Every structure is written in C-alpha cells, then in structure tokens.
Amino acid sequence: xxxxxxxxxxxxxxxxxxxxxxxxxxxxxxxxxxxxxxxxxxxxxxxxxxxxxxxxxxxxxxxxxxxxxxxxxxxxxxxxxxxxxxxxxxxxxxxxxxxxxxxxxxxxxxxxxxxxxxxxxxxxxxxxxxxxxxxxxxxxxxxxxxxxxxxxxxxxxxxxxxxxxxxxxxxxxxxxxxxxxxxxxxxxxxxxxxxxxxxxxxxxxxxxxxxxxxxxxxxxxxxxxxxxxxxxxxxxxxxxxxxxxxxxxxxxxxxxxxxxxxxxxxxxxxxxxxxxxxxxxxxxxxxxxxxxxxxxxxxxxxxxxxxxxxxxxxxxxxxxxxxxxxxxxxxxxxxxxxxxxxxxxxxxxxxxxxxxxxxxxxxxxxxxxxxxxxxxxxxxxxxxxxxx
Numbered sequence: 065x066x067x068x069x070x071x072x073x074x075x076x077x078x079x080x081x082x083x084x085x086x087x088x089x090x091x092x093x094x095x096x097x098x099x100x101x102x103x104x105x106x107x108x109x110x111x112x113x114x115x116x117x118x119x120x121x122x123x124x125x126x127x128x129x130x131x132x133x134x135x136x137x138x139x140x141x142x143x144x145x146x147x148x149x150x151x152x153x154x155x156x157x158x159x160x161x162x163x164x165x166x167x168x169x170x171x172x173x174x175x176x177x178x179x180x181x182x183x184x185x186x187x188x189x190x191x192x193x194x195x196x197x198x199x200x201x202x203x204x205x206x207x208x209x210x211x212x213x214x215x216x217x218x219x220x221x222x223x224x225x226x227x228x229x230x231x232x233x234x235x236x237x238x239x240x241x242x243x244x245x246x247x248x249x250x251x252x253x254x255x256x257x258x259x260x261x262x263x264x265x266x267x268x269x270x271x272x273x274x275x276x277x278x279x280x281x282x283x284x285x286x287x288x289x290x291x292x293x294x295x296x297x298x299x300x301x302x303x304x305x306x307x308x309x310x311x312x313x314x315x316x317x318x319x320x321x322x323x324x325x326x327x328x329x330x331x332x333x334x335x336x337x338x339x340x341x342x343x344x345x346x347x348x349x350x351x352x353x354x355x356x357x358x359x360x361x362x363x364x365x366x367x368x369x370x371x372x373x374x375x376x377x378x379x380x381x382x383x384x385x386x387x388x389x390x391x392x393x394x395x396x397x398x399x400x401x402x403x404x405x406x407x408x409x410x411x412x413x414x415x416x417x418x419x420x421x422x423x424x425x426x427x428x429x430x431x432x433x434x435x436x437x438x439x440x441x442x443x444x445x446x447x448x449x450x451x452x
Contacts, residue, residue, distance in 0.1 A: 251373025336393035
C-alpha cells in the first residue's frame with residue numbers, strides 16, 4: 065500500500081525502509097537486499113540507499129513508499145491519495161512514471177486500486193471509476209474509461225468525461241425539473257468551511273472570467289483545488305442561499321453578487337441574515353440565548369443535542385463550523401476557554417455607555433487598563449493564504 069503521508073520509518077535508511085516489508089514476510093537477507101535494490105533502481109532512487117527520509121524531498125519520500133509497496137510483489141497495489149501531499153509538478157512526474165511502468169508491464173502486480181478526490185487524475189489513470197456518496201456511504205455511480213494510454217488531458221472526449229463526472233457528483237434528487245440540495249435540519253452535518261473560503265469563492269466566481277457562473281471542473285483546475293476542497297465550500301454557499309449547483313456548474317445568486325461588492329461590515333450583516341434564515345442550528349443557538357435571562361448557554365447543551373443525530377466527532381465538527389460562522393456574523397459570542405455562548409463579548413470588553421440593555425436601561429461602561437502594544441512586521445513577510 066502507498067500512503068498519502070509517506071509513512072516512512074525516520075530512523076531507517078531508504079534501503080532499510082524498502083526492506084521492512086520483506087523482513088516481515090521472512091524473506092532471506094540476500095534475496096531481500098536484491099529485491100529492494102531492484103525496486104529502488106526501478107523508481108529512480110539508486111544512489112540514495114543510505115539516505116534517511118529527512119534528507120529527501122517529498123517526491124523522493126513517496127518514491128520510497130512506492131518501492132516499499134512494490135517490493136513485496138502484491139497482486140493489487142493500493143494507493144491512498146498518493147499524490148495529494150505533493151506539489152503539482154512532482155505529483156505529475158510520479159503519476160506519469162507509475163503509469164509508464166504499468167503500461168510497459170514492469171510492475172509485479174495485476175491491478176491498482178486508487179483512492180482520489182481529483183477527478184482529472186481518476187480519468188487520466190483509471191480504466192474504471194466508482195463514485196461514492198456519503199451519509200450513508202454507497203456507490204453512487206460507475207464509469208468505464210475506454211481511452212487508450214497514454215491519455216491526453218486536452219482531448220475533447222477527456223474533458224467531456226471530466227465534466228460528466230462533476231455533473232454526476234453534483235446531481236441531486238429532483239422534484240419535477242428542479243434540482244435541489246436537501247433542506248438543512250437541526251441535526252444536519254455541516255462541513256468545517258471557513259468564512260474566508262466562503263468569501264473567497266464568492267469573489268472568485270463573481271469576478272471575470274466567470275461573471276457569476278463557473279464550470280466546477282474548470283474552477284477546480286484554475287484554483288488548484290481537489291474535489292474534497294471545492295465541493296464543501298460550494299455546498300455551503302448553496303445552503304446559505306448564495307449559489308445554486310447543477311449539472312457541474314455553480315451559479316451565484318443576486319445576494320452573493322451583491323456580497324462580493326460590499327465592505328466588510330455590510331457583508332457581515334448580509335451573512336448574518338442568510339445564516340439565521342438557512343441554518344437551523346444557528347437559529348437554535350440564537351433563540352436559546354435570547355430566551356435565557358443571562359443570555360448565556362454552555363457548549364455541551366448544543367453538542368449533546370447534535371449527538372442525538374450525529375457521531376461525537378461529527379457533532380463537534382458541525383458545532384465548530386457554526387461557531388465560526390456565528391462569530392463572523394456577530395450574532396453571538398463564544399468563549400473557547402469556558403466553552404460558553406453569549407450575546408455579549410465573553411471577555412468583558414468595554415460596552416458603549418449609551419447602548420441600552422435588553423431591559424431598556426443603559427449599560428454602564430466597564431473600565432479597563434490602557435495597554436499599548438507596538439510591533440514591527442518582519443521584512444519581506446508574505447501574505448497568508450486563505451483557508452479553502
């Protein structure tokens with residue numbers, strides 16, 4: 065098996081890592097050494113036998129992983145997203161080399177099973193594609209790829225198959241002719257999509273060359289995103305009423321196009337409106353806080369409700385997502401240390417003396433010590449990349 069994160073033993077050399085599986089199988093020393101050296105020669109790492117993983121680049125480490133999997137001469141080679149941790153050029157090189165070995169029948173295997181979220185990669189490498197859905201997990205589609213190897217990504221038939229798979233994966237149950245996502249419920253699982261990613265995708269699709277409508281395969285290629293990175297953001301936009309997803313396209317609503325042109329504070333107000341109108345969990349948290357005399361509620365109260373519908377991990381992930389969105393929209397505050405929701409800043413930030421309390425009386429200003437903090441930005445500091 066070839067793993068996504070290399071999974072090499074850092075205290076062993078390249079040669080020793082490749083021999084590890086043979087040792088476990090009880091292969092004699094001389095035979096083990098011969099097969100390991102042959103595998104390293106095949107994948108282009110001869111000369112690095114005595115190097116340690118820390119001395120290798122990501123691509124070279126993954127080549128060691130491939131050699132380790134091949135050296136035991138398996139019937140089926142299992143590949144668990146083997147290229148996702150690599151940069152684009154390195155991934156393409158190893159992907160092409162592996163295919164060349166396969167086509168030239170230089171691999172001691174009968175078949176390969178690849179798990180990937182990259183649709184173009186699946187069409188490029190595979191002869192048969194199974195599409196899986198989630199919650200519950202099942203086979204949602206099966207596609208036979210009949211193009212001969214080597215395949216040309218720019219070929220019209222290749223591009224059409226990629227588009228068809230995107231359309232298949234975004235197809236939803238229909239009522240009449242209208243495609244739609246199931247309406248969210250209180251116990252619906254939500255992907256942990258950041259508000260940066262939400263705003264970033266809206267801005268990207270609203271701007272040229274898309275002008276509010278984008279082909280998902282093309283968008284994924286241009287943004288260098290895989291399907292498990294792009295789809296969750298697109299679906300959250302759909303749930304929030306900012307976009308429709310159909311036939312492999314994402315189409316922004318008028319509200320989303322307007323959102324892309326506004327300043328930060330106005331964006332927050334629009335986001336808050338859509339969040340409370342579309343996400344039952346956000347509505348529920350806000351309603352509970354409004355109804356409680358102290359306008360506070362512990363996290364566990366909502367987490368336990370979610371656990372009636374979701375696994376513990378999914379409940380935690382869903383609640384964290386709504387906390388992130390609710391903070392951005394300023395519809396509630398959350399203190400991570402006390403794990404407490406509230407309608408006021410849980411840190412006790414000074415309040416406006418003229419702002420009325422919920423009982424109609426003005427709130428007193430809280431005095432705080434004045435603290436001055438100066439910082440000097442590092443020379444040549446790079447701007448961080450938004451989460452996606």
